[in-house]
Amino acid sequence: MTSITRAEVEHLARLARLELSDDEIDHYAGQLDVILQSVARVSEVAGADIPPTSHPIPMVNVFREDISRPGLAREDIAAGAPAWEDDRFRVPRILDEE
């Protein structure tokens, strides 16, 4: 397992949409490295013949009856929105300038 660099933390922060400060990047680089080194030992016992478990109680095809039911009221949604305009969420521009 490779150890984690400052550049990797910057990359992870970008992927995770976190605008970290320089101090934070330095601080987290050391901590993430320690954590990842420690958890890497899962591969010691994870043989090819062992099936993965994604869910503790296996269930397949859970259906409910297809009947309509009331959704949330528009004004209730608007009340929790950070910005609302013309009965819709107002969001910043979605394209970059360049």
Added chain:
Amino acid sequence: MAVMEDDLVRQDAATLASAIARGEVSSEEVTRAHLDRIAEVDGEVHAFLHVLNDEAMESARAIDARRAAGERLGPLAGVPLALKDVLTMTGVPTTCGSRILEGWRPPYDSTVVERLRAADVVILGKTNMDEFAMGSSTEHSAYGPTRNPWDLERIPGGSGGGSAAALAAFEAPLAIGTDTGGSIRQPASVTGTVGVKPTYGGVSRYGLVALASSLDQPGPCARTVLDTALLHAAIAGHDPRDSTSIQAPVPDVVAAARQADVRGMRVGLVRELSGEGYQTGVSQRFDEAVKILTDLGAEVVEVSCPNFEYALAAYYLILPSEASSNLARFDGMRYGLREGDDGARSVEEVMALTREAGFGPEVKRRIMIGTYALSSGYYDAYYGSAQKVRTLITRDFEAAFTQADVLISPTAPTTAFKIGDKVDDPLAMYLNDIATIPVNLAGNAAMSLPVGLAPEDGLPVGLQVMAPPMADDRLYRVGSALEAALVDRWGHLLIEEAPQL
């Protein structure tokens, strides 16, 4: 025997409920007493993020009126409860201990809240927690730490430190927690209270703000095993709005708690969850409890779960992976905080600024670990291997449960530590959950109950009982038998020894 009015906050829920049912005291009086207690001590303890003063009194009066009109109400009707701030309640702030949800009022009830309302339980307010339930000390709350009522310089455990402290400070006789890796059991352990993580799928996750969806489980907390069972019965059961909810009858936990009999039960000591790393007084009180179980007629055997050694590592890959995905919803577009929306910045820039401002350090760490573990090139070595370890741990449990009906261990390796001791040392913090995590990975049910004070520091020690999936009733059989024997020995519940606030 009539309940004394000045004592109301020290009564357990079952006693309060029957006093209310017999008309010896009203829900209004009981609720008032608890709200007064909160006003008196919560400045020091900080168990609550939001107190529902008017709403709680209103629902108490409505319950009293219905009873006066001759309506027959449920076994917890009129009893107050503290709700962890990770479950939605219509119109009531739900922050999850995070700035990113500050001021958000959900437009719907979680199923847990719906069932509490149906049971006529009075909800007093929302309790403090580590941000998005990430932590073992409640120090990672954006709104400041909760303090342990046994020693205000110490942590109340986490993430559900607020719910556990509310019980230990006699601010509420009942509380709701959620347990992803120990967040009900470890706080119960360090505050001398009782907490149960039901079988995964036993209590609906609808309206529970998700941390790690394959591990999260809401559950009951109280000061006695019977109260915990009564609350368990009130909130559990199939919910079509949660696709992972189990479609089977809830085990009869209340009958099991009343049975309180371990004769003939096989109790397994997990070899890997003892010894090195466990505080002396924790091991001592645990060993004494084992002796009591033997004296009560249980057959104690030693079992080995060799892969538990890898549980912590697997958990700290699976949890951050699921969390990094679940927390992607906090993007500042539809609810909660939005930062830096100046008309010039793009949506991506606003998202990154919002998440930077809204999330605390532990949340950022785990989001980045999860993002890393799920990256192409690392996925097989990290997340894929962790899922295989999860299989091995489940197999260890299955093998152990052929030799024993329940397994036991200390709940946490230490008693409550000092606030600030581990807050910026993630690995040291993660070790608090070493004994509780295997249960979440396998989906089993487990309880923590108090078994004494560690002689070296005078702080509570918890014992964990673990049962196979859907055998939650066994926890209560063992827990109530042990509790009765300890109360017999001490002359009172352990919580009675907590210092006056």
